Amino acid sequence: MAFAYMGKILNVDLSTGEIREESIPDDIYRKYLSGTGLAAWLLHQRIPAGADPLGPDNILGFVSGLLTGTPSYFTGRWSVVGKSPLTGTWGDANCGGNLSPGIKRNGFDGIFFRGISEKPVYLYVKNGKAELRDAAHLWGRDTTDAEEALIAEHGAGARVAVIGPAGEKLSLISGVFNDRGRMAARSGLGAVMGAKRLKAIVLDGKLRIPVHDADAMKRLSKACNKWVQFQPPFLSGKAMAWLGALMRILPTQMALDGMLYKIFLKKWGTTSMNQMSLEMGDAPVKNWAGSNKDWGMGKSATVNPDHIKDIEKAKYHCYACPLGCGGICVPKPGAPEVHKPEYESVLSLGGQCMNADLDSIFRMNEMLNRAGMDTISAGAVISFAMECYEKGILTMADTGDIELTWGNAPAMIALVDKMIRREGIGDVLADGVRKAAERIGKGAAQYAMHAGGQELPQHDGRNDPGFAVHYSVEPAPGRHTLGAQMYYEMFQLWKRVKHLPRPPLFYFKGRKYVADEQKAVTAAACSKFMNLANGAGLCMFGLFLGAARIPSFEWLNAATGWNRTPEDYLAVGERIQTLKQAFNVKQGIDPRTKRVCERAAGAPPQARGANRGRTVDIDKMMSDYWRQFGWDPLTGVPPETSERSESSENQ
Amino acid sequence: MAHFITGICNGCGACLKMCPTAAISGEKKSLHAINPGLCIDCGTCGRVCPVEAVKDAAGTVCQKMKYSEWLKPVYDLKICTPCRICVETCPVNCLDLGEPAPGPEPRTYPFLKEERRCIGCGTCARECPVNAIRMVVRGGKAAPPSSAKE
Numbered sequence: 001m002a003f004a005y006m007g008k009i010l011n012v013d014l015s016t017g018e019i020r021e022e023s024i025p026d027d028i029y030r031k032y033l034s035g036t037g038l039a040a041w042l043l044h045q046r047i048p049a050g051a052d053p054l055g056p057d058n059i060l061g062f063v064s065g066l067l068t069g070t071p072s073y074f075t076g077r078w079s080v081v082g083k084s085p086l087t088g089t090w091g092d093a094n095c096g097g098n099l100s101p102g103i104k105r106n107g108f109d110g111i112f113f114r115g116i117s118e119k120p121v122y123l124y125v126k127n128g129k130a131e132l133r134d135a136a137h138l139w140g141r142d143t144t145d146a147e148e149a150l151i152a153e154h155g156a157g158a159r160v161a162v163i164g165p166a167g168e169k170l171s172l173i174s175g176v177f178n179d180r181g182r183m184a185a186r187s188g189l190g191a192v193m194g195a196k197r198l199k200a201i202v203l204d205g206k207l208r209i210p211v212h213d214a215d216a217m218k219r220l221s222k223a224c225n226k227w228v229q230f231q232p233p234f235l236s237g238k239a240m241a242w243l244g245a246l247m248r249i250l251p252t253q254m255a256l257d258g259m260l261y262k263i264f265l266k267k268w269g270t271t272s273m274n275q276m277s278l279e280m281g282d283a284p285v286k287n288w289a290g291s292n293k294d295w296g297m298g299k300s301a302t303v304n305p306d307h308i309k310d311i312e313k314a315k316y317h318c319y320a321c322p323l324g325c326g327g328i329c330v331p332k333p334g335a336p337e338v339h340k341p342e343y344e345s346v347l348s349l350g351g352q353c354m355n356a357d358l359d360s361i362f363r364m365n366e367m368l369n370r371a372g373m374d375t376i377s378a379g380a381v382i383s384f385a386m387e388c389y390e391k392g393i394l395t396m397a398d399t400g401d402i403e404l405t406w407g408n409a410p411a412m413i414a415l416v417d418k419m420i421r422r423e424g425i426g427d428v429l430a431d432g433v434r435k436a437a438e439r440i441g442k443g444a445a446q447y448a449m450h451a452g453g454q455e456l457p458q459h460d461g462r463n464d465p466g467f468a469v470h471y472s473v474e475p476a477p478g479r480h481t482l483g484a485q486m487y488y489e490m491f492q493l494w495k496r497v498k499h500l501p502r503p504p505l506f507y508f509k510g511r512k513y514v515a516d517e518q519k520a521v522t523a524a525a526c527s528k529f530m531n532l533a534n535g536a537g538l539c540m541f542g543l544f545l546g547a548a549r550i551p552s553f554e555w556l557n558a559a560t561g562w563n564r565t566p567e568d569y570l571a572v573g574e575r576i577q578t579l580k581q582a583f584n585v586k587q588g589i590d591p592r593t594k595r596v597c598e599r600a601a602g603a604p605p606q607a608r609g610a611n612r613g614r615t616v617d618i619d620k621m622m623s624d625y626w627r628q629f630g631w632d633p634l635t636g637v638p639p640e641t642s643e644r645s646e647s648s649e650n651q
Numbered sequence: 652m653a654h655f656i657t658g659i660c661n662g663c664g665a666c667l668k669m670c671p672t673a674a675i676s677g678e679k680k681s682l683h684a685i686n687p688g689l690c691i692d693c694g695t696c697g698r699v700c701p702v703e704a705v706k707d708a709a710g711t712v713c714q715k716m717k718y719s720e721w722l723k724p725v726y727d728l729k730i731c732t733p734c735r736i737c738v739e740t741c742p743v744n745c746l747d748l749g750e751p752a753p754g755p756e757p758r759t760y761p762f763l764k765e766e767r768r769c770i771g772c773g774t775c776a777r778e779c780p781v782n783a784i785r786m787v788v789r790g791g792k793a794a795p796p797s798s799a800k801e
Contacts, residue, residue, distance in 0.1 A: 101740070206691060324733075
């Protein structure tokens with residue numbers, strides 16, 4: 001008997017309306033786990049080479065995790081997967097919320113859509129019985145509104161993933177929305193859903209998920225929870241900014257312990273890092289051209305995490321999370337409740353655009369959430385437009401009389417509104433910076449901050465070169481949730497996995513920029529581990545506790561009845577990574593073209609601020625990383641891909 | 652693993668009305684059957700069967716119980732984290748999160764919102780990673796069966 005996974009997926013052909021269950025062999029789960037691993041196996045085989053991401057051949061999948069629905073913690077993440085219309089590469093976006101158990105408790109490890117529906121539809125699944133229903137009454141409505149309408153229609157047990165007007169209008173920076181404020185935003189997969197005319201999926205499932213040894217899992221969970229609940233009371237938001245400044249000033253760095261970050265997360269959520277990141281040089285300023293010298297502690301004081309905590313009315317926990325980094329805020333007395341904006345949203349719409357107005361950040365975050373548009377990419381595209389305006393590439397005539405000066409909050413709100421409606425300049429910008437630069441021309445491309453077409457998140461590779469590496473080498477480029485040097489320190493994998501290096505407790509900062517083999521080893525370990533996490537449904541913030549405190553490998557063994565070592569599990573992660581890379585090669589993507597843009601790699605280096613004089617040797621680091629996986633160090637192509645495609649041609 | 656109905660079933664349909672996953676089928680006054688693919692071993696069919704025709708996964712005959720004797724969840728909020736697993740897992744959606752706790756950590760803790768709809772299955776207690784839920788007899792009357800299927 002199979003434990004922890006359901007052994008089945010649901011295939012929906014939107015062109016014909018056919019809905020078909022499919023059994024997945026046990027062997028596949030052993031090789032690729034569930035979640036994005038299972039999805040990589042499926043999509044690599046089934047999406048034909050050169051498929052149009054917005055055409056009928058692209059497959060859009062919603063996947064749960066191997067550990068979801070078991071008595072374990074931090075295991076409620078779900079992913080939406082497909083070929084990304086934004087980058088043309090492997091696309092996935094990960095989200096918490098409450099959808100993941102809905103997939104699995106309907107008896108499926110994933111739900112996959114192909115084809116294009118003639119009219120707007122949504123999928124309704126109740127205890128494994130699926131049907132497509134007319135979504136005419138939902139089309140055009142915003143995400144929160146549509147979700148509430150679907151829950152009112154289908155009862156309190158309904159769990160919903162939905163797109164908003166941005167996805168319907170095929171904005172390439174649109175995402176998929178869940179639980180009134182969580183979003184699988186990256187890779188532009190909302191547009192794939194919109195192109196398929198699939199407004200939503202509604203899942204109401206209560207089936208049982210078999211577990212091999214529930215008591216062992218609970219013992220592990222209890223031990224893990226002790227670490228989560230440890231919380232010292234003395235923490236001030238202002239001290240966080242000074243901590244960041246201290247980290248900037250000191251010539252040495254200390255290996256980070258995720259317990260510290262856990263404490264910050266539990267108190268403030270991801271916004272704990274707002275000022276700290278700006279001070280230490282982790283958060284980009286002024287479209288990556290500025291620094292803490294342009295945006296000091298006085299300017300960033302409005303996003304002090306204490307200010308945001310003051311208006312937090314309730315903590316928000318995703319499914320299976322004992323930490324609860326989310327929040328429900330009431331920005332002004334009497335205003336409707338909104339989800340607390342995350343670090344990425346605050347700084348993307350804040351410091352990156354030199355915007356100090358916290359109210360406007362709340363407003364834009366809510367507008368973008370309701371439209372189903374990625375806040376990270378939206379902030380990036382606004383700061384890109386602001387720089388173009390500053391340089392005279394965009395004029396008032398182009399922008400429709402919006403004065404796009406740095407930090408002009410009303411102008412930003414007007415621009416977000418236009419992007420959501422795709423009107424005028426908004427239509428130019430609504431598909432991300434790379435497309436916008438192509439449309440504008442006049443040398444605008446040099447101001448487009450992206451890797452392979454994906455707008456960059458709020459972590460600067462010039463501060464932690466690990467980010468620049470992962471932005472460039474990951475099959476889904478430009479992502480901050482897969483690896484970095486500081487993530488490696490927090491994952492503490494060397495405590496569980498033999499042969500992985502332990503970083504020194506203190507080291508000089510210059511060491512981070514030396515492109516030696518150890519950087520490649522640790523970067524590869526992060527990628528493998530996060531592939532494992534996304535196959536298991538684990539949350540990265542939980543994994544920051546450190547491998548000795550969060551029993552990810554032990555949970556997997558107890559849930560499935562397998563008896564595998566951490567090394568075995570990392571080999572699974574490696575296999576998934578190679579498969580995703582092979583997906584890209586099959587789709588005609590040259591891995592070298594996903595390299596992060598020059599400015600974000602410090603070429604030329606900044607003259608002042610936290611990251612002055614720093615350049616990342618990104619080409620060598622990419623090549624070293626590819627070598628770790630046994631891929632061609634010059635091209636990044638995995639060896640078996642060329643053989644496999646040859647053998648399939650011969651058949 | 653699943654419950655199953657033996658030949659002494661009189662086809663009254665009481666179990667069919669109560670089953671939270673619609674796993675039971677059968678015509679009135681004829682033998683009913685449980686679809687093992689949908690059964691979640693909640694045991695409600697066994698508790699309501701007037702002729703004790705239901706056996707559990709281990710083959711033990713389920714005993715009929717008055718609703719006032721059914722077990723209901725009681726939370727130990729000192730242990731609860733609160734992770735929402737119980738709320739999301741409840742087969743009849745009778746649990747919910749309450750108002751935020753006062754103080755600097757306004758967490759919302761789960762509670763038994765609709766006690767009359769609770770079927771006493773213990774799924775919440777079984778799934779809780781830290782065993783913060785005990786199942787105890789709290790008495791009370793059941794809601795009309797139809798509401799359990801909404």
